[in-house]
Amino acid sequence: MKLLVCLKQILDPEIPARDFRVDPVRREAERGAANLVTNIFCENALETALQFRERIGSGKITALSFGAATAEDSLRKALAMKADEAALVLNDGQPHPDPLTVARVLAAAIRKLGGFDLVMVGREAGDWGAGQTGGLLAEELGLPCVSFVDQIENAGSKLRLRRQTDTGWEILEAEPPVVVTITNDEHNVPRIPKVRDVMMSYRQPLLQWTLDDLGIDAAEARAGTTYYEVVDLSIPQKETRCEFVTGDTLDERTEAFAQRIVAVTSAL
Amino acid sequence: MSETVSMNDVVICLFGAAGYDKSAQGLAGAGRRLADELGGRLHAIVVGAGAATLAAEVAGVVDSATVVDQAELAEYHPELCLSALTKLCGDLSPRAVLLGNDAYSQELAPPSRASPQRQRRG
Numbered sequence: 001m002k003l004l005v006c007l008k009q010i011l012d013p014e015i016p017a018r019d020f021r022v023d024p025v026r027r028e029a030e031r032g033a034a035n036l037v038t039n040i041f042c043e044n045a046l047e048t049a050l051q052f053r054e055r056i057g058s059g060k061i062t063a064l065s066f067g068a069a070t071a072e073d074s075l076r077k078a079l080a081m082k083a084d085e086a087a088l089v090l091n092d093g094q095p096h097p098d099p100l101t102v103a104r105v106l107a108a109a110i111r112k113l114g115g116f117d118l119v120m121v122g123r124e125a126g127d128w129g130a131g132q133t134g135g136l137l138a139e140e141l142g143l144p145c146v147s148f149v150d151q152i153e154n155a156g157s158k159l160r161l162r163r164q165t166d167t168g169w170e171i172l173e174a175e176p177p178v179v180v181t182i183t184n185d186e187h188n189v190p191r192i193p194k195v196r197d198v199m200m201s202y203r204q205p206l207l208q209w210t211l212d213d214l215g216i217d218a219a220e221a222r223a224g225t226t227y228y229e230v231v232d233l234s235i236p237q238k239e240t241r242c243e244f245v246t247g248d249t250l251d252e253r254t255e256a257f258a259q260r261i262v263a264v265t266s267a268l
Numbered sequence: 269m270s271e272t273v274s275m276n277d278v279v280i281c282l283f284g285a286a287g288y289d290k291s292a293q294g295l296a297g298a299g300r301r302l303a304d305e306l307g308g309r310l311h312a313i314v315v316g317a318g319a320a321t322l323a324a325e326v327a328g329v330v331d332s333a334t335v336v337d338q339a340e341l342a343e344y345h346p347e348l349c350l351s352a353l354t355k356l357c358g359d360l361s362p363r364a365v366l367l368g369n370d371a372y373s374q375e376l377a378p379p380s381r382a383s384p385q386r387q388r389r390g
Contacts, residue, residue, distance in 0.1 A: 134378070136379075148374075
């Protein structure tokens with residue numbers, strides 16, 4: 001079975017909120033002291049793929065990323081975690097392309113890499129949190145998509161997928177090829193690679209392509225605004241005010257308080 | 269409720285099985301604000317089991333609603349739900365279609381965005 005896992009490198013979302021800044025002109029988060037890390041849901045996807053391969057006893061896992069040259073670190077880590085091969089599509093355009101652009105680039109790269117039985121994507125990224133790439137990628141590839149999967153089992157010629165919903169789990173069977181978006185679960189916490197495997201990963205080959213190599217509209221991909229454009233970015237400013245209602249008796253104060261609540265909520 | 273929608277109107281898509289939960293309330297509130305800003309009306313499409321109950325609960329926020337509660341949609345099935353929502357939203361042609369931050373909506377939003385491709389592929 002051939003598995004493909006898409007990985008996105010993002011700014012570490014775990015930095016303290018007080019250190020988080022946005023650049024309103026470039027409309028993106030400032031890097032500051034934040035490290036670059038692999039998006040956690042993408043790592044959950046890789047861990048799910050590794051466990052699935054271990055259960056079925058065979059299979060080839062390819063890690064794919066579309067990003068800056070630094071995204072190589074995410075792919076090297078994937079190799080250290082025992083992915084079989086890795087490919088990077090260098091993004092020399094808009095640093096934060098919209099999900100449809102990303103889906104088109106990934107779909108073109110997947111077609112170039114060859115057919116896959118299972119394409120796995122994190123359910124959303126910890127930077128922009130759009131959660132759209134998996135579904136759009138499935139549409140671009142013309143494959144069905146199952147979202148919010150946290151466990152994958154082999155079921156003969158089919159896959160048995162456990163999917164998280166807002167109220168519980170659904171168990172689905174799907175026939176490959178299929179795209180799944182992976183969410184986190186206690187069973188797919190990403191493993192920590194051994195130091196030796198990390199060192200060895202830098203000796204393994206890494207496929208690298210530019211947007212021009214994929215046979216897509218590279219100019220459109222570089223613009224990165226196929227779907228939407230971020231026109232403004234700011235951190236919400238929270239304002240706290242304290243008011244005391246007046247009245248001679250408790251009933252008067254209660255009435256004034258109730259009226260104030262109505263006035264405030266009706267203005268929302 | 270009326271099902272006539274005009275160019276500046278906004279449609280929200282809700283799932284009856286989930287009830288009027290936090291996601292649905294947030295969606296209704298965001299839809300109300302956007303419709304008011306656009307000077308349009310807010311229309312709800314409520315799909316699946318419990319759709320009539322949810323439509324009644326959200327009636328105080330929306331201007332009109334379409335209840336889709338036939339037996340085939342009683343249990344969530346993405347292709348059927350997507351087909352129903354795509355058809356209804358296409359017919360209504362609102363300014364914007366909003367979906368909530370829930371599992372079903374996050375699954376349906378991307379393919380509904382790509383629905384012209386889906387239709388081309390047949």
